[in-house]
Amino acid sequence: MARRNTYKEDEILEEPFDLRHLLRAWVYIKKHAGKMVLALVLSALGGAAALASPMIVQKALDEAIPSGNVHMLYGLVVAVSCFYILSVIFTTIRSHIMVNVSQDIIYQIRSDLFKHLQKLPFQYYDDRPQGKILVRVVNYVNSVSDMLSNGLINVVLEIINLVFIVVFMFAVDVSLSLVVLAGVPFLMAFMFWIKNKQRKAWQAVSNKNSNLNAYLQENIVGARITQIFAREDENAEIFKTLSGNCRKTWMTAVGYSTLVWPGIDTISVLVRAAIFLFGLFIFSHGSETLGTIVAISSYASRFWQPIMNLGNIFNGFINNMAYLERIFETMDEPVTVDDEPDAIEMPKVVGEVTFENVSFSYEKGKEILHNVSFSVKPGESVALVGPTGAGKSTIVSLISRFYNVDSGRILIDGQDISKVTLQSLRSQMGIMLQDSFIFSGTIEDNIRYGKLDATEVEIRRASKTVCAHSFIKGMQDGYRTEVKERGALLSQGQKQLISFARTLLSDPSILVLDEATSSIDVQTEKALQQGLDAMLTGRTSFIIAHRLSTITKCDKIMYINDGGITECGSHDELMAKKGDYYHLYTAQMEGLEVG
Structure with a gap:
């Protein structure tokens, strides 16, 4: 069960990597397996095309330029251009495919999550800040979808890319390739240290953003109460604290993130320096060419990128496993009020x-x-x-x-x-609550909410019965007047009359009125009484x-x-x-x- 916290408490997301969550997510991935395989092949082809360039440059430096072979040089330039264009084409098609896959996964997870949320009992919403539920439906799903689509492909792709680089590199020169690989232990030690710090820092960012979102949502809904009790300054201080926590954790996380590239770049520069020193030392004995050194240096520069990308992907996997766990946790929340298997x-x-x-x-x-x-x-x-x-x-x-x-x-x-x-x-039941909820849309849509096939004649008849017709007709666009979220521009009495019309239109057999006239003035209530009598006639009714x-x-x-x-x-x-x-x-x- 989800932790029932408030905006004052962090929603703990510190979770170990759990392969079960990833296996469970396969139901969303397998629908797009064909597209993802195609994207992977295109990515591999694009990567291979890009990796051919250093070998062509080597040939130009070692053969075409020293011999003054202009035709060969032109041919090599054309070859480099062609490989570059192919790489761009493959990468663009792959990106287009994966954007569609990612959005489809977002749509499917979010649809399943929303469908389940609508079935959860009142108790679930009584116990949780709405803002933190929204974070799961919006932010977490967005983040997880990228991991399930691009993340999985990128893991395979970066490994393939790394293998390609090593193969091309060793094909050019074995001894200088070993110089490049000598820097890997230093890189791994650095990545292990920085990624652990980075993961915890970004999880803290998620926690603080979740708290801020919960408080913001609560205060938007309660804006009127805030102004009634002149709580603006106190609420601003609370928001300032929560926002400050977000800023602090963000700056910490960004601080670690900004160390990643300089650290890797430093190791990369040192390795490339070693290549030139080692290569020039051997070159002086006539064993290496300038083209070989330049090609190996280029491959060395590319060698670190997939390693860094794998580190970022791993970090994202750790964070997103926690998000995925929260999403599945919500989907697993028991629907305690549901149809029995043999319900009639x-x-x-x-x-x-x-x-x-x-x-x-x-x-x-x-x-x-x-x-x-x-x-x-x-x-x-x-x-x-x-x-x-x-x-x-x-x-x-x-x-x-x-x-x-x-x-x-x-x-x-x-x-x-x-x-x-x-x-x-x-x-078959009509329920009128004290807090009459009005949806954004037209007044007509709100009255028709419980009976979608209702005609305009039926809507007006119900409105007249509950004394709502006169004030609705007096509005700018009558029944087609757009009302804001929660009926912001309507009085409480008007909201209740619209709710009465909505309930009457559904023609319930059992009627429940829970403080349903509490916001209606005495004069309107007396006029409404005749309509209420008509509603109650022939129906079992419970009135609070x-x-x-x-x-x-x-x-x-x-x-x-x-x-x-x-x-x-x-x-x-x-x-x-x-x-x-x-x-x-x-x-x-x-x-x-x-x-």
Whole structure:
């Protein structure tokens, strides 16, 4: 299970190289195996074409120029140009192929990840910063895709390139080639030291960027609250600290990275100096030619590049194995609320709802509901009241099966809802929450969200029923007015009315209203009441309302407290009983009179 941290805590990515993750990723790689093999062949041909140049230069220096053979020299120039053009063509085609492969892998991993995220239970999102989930879907997938495509090919390619260089080099001169290879132990020692430092430094960068992303996302969503409480300065200081941590770790990582090339270049220069010294010493005895020394020097210069590239690839593999592990960790997150293997389609719901000794807890040892039992007849309206945190919203969430019960059963029309498919169950339910979520797009698209085939006539009829039509028509483009993310330009009351229209349009058999009119003014609520009555008619409904005056006509009122139902009856029955509901109602009415 993923570590449940906040923006204050690093998401630890220090993972050993685990071949299992790479083998598991093969499912994404094998679809493009043919293209990747072709890219590898093109890369090898391009590399071989480029490596022919030093041998041609050697021939020019040792034969064409000393003998004054202009025709041979022209021929060698043409040959060098042709090999260079071939190298560019092969490399360009290879790059084009691998860009497509890389983007396809990104698309496939991200699609699988998003599909799984949509199935994960509410609990998963309750426990994790959204910013850190986004990092996995965007940043980690981008990074991993390059490793799975270019990374694997580059490992093989650089090894082949290295072999080609050594072969060409030894073909020119064995003794000077051994001088070049003498520098390898020094290079390996340097690379081992620097790469370990570099890997840890870049992992720290990932951790700090993840923290910053989590805090940034949280504050963008909560921008209004920040300004309401004048928290700009305090939040700016927190952001400054997190941003400073990013800068500090970045500078450290870049510091190590900038040491790589100078270190390798220093070893390369020393080796090439040894080539000239050794070659000139032998040359003085007539054993070596100038062309041989220049060719070996050129190959020596190229020799270090694939070694350095392999070091970079290895470093990337180590980092990306940690990212890949996090991606698969998310994909492996259990979908605790899912269809049973033998789940059936929920028949057309009539509306009888029964709880049989239902117990539930969000966290082990902290029970919210304990052995709750009740029965609601089809078409009945049931109000749930009680103190905050007593379990009212939990009950309606369980009816929709957003969570699994710890024990007991929930039946609809006598059918255990754990034995039916989620889609067939939830498609027959309408749920209105206090926080009415509005998607970016048009108002019409938002109302049609739960019924994509709805006509314009149906959309307007639903809007008129819930008193949303008048304010929608008054907007610049009416129903085609574009609304921003989360309905930023709409009032809370307007959002709730649009949500009412969306819920009514889906024509649910069971209706859940969780503080659904909390942001609507009293005058609008009175006008809406007729529409609400129309919504409730013929439907089993569960209503959670802060204003008790709105639920007095409900068929049944259940007072929820201490993990169960302490009182149940009609408004008149509970008032006559003079229990918890009576005291709550009278206190609220007295408060209104005083107000």
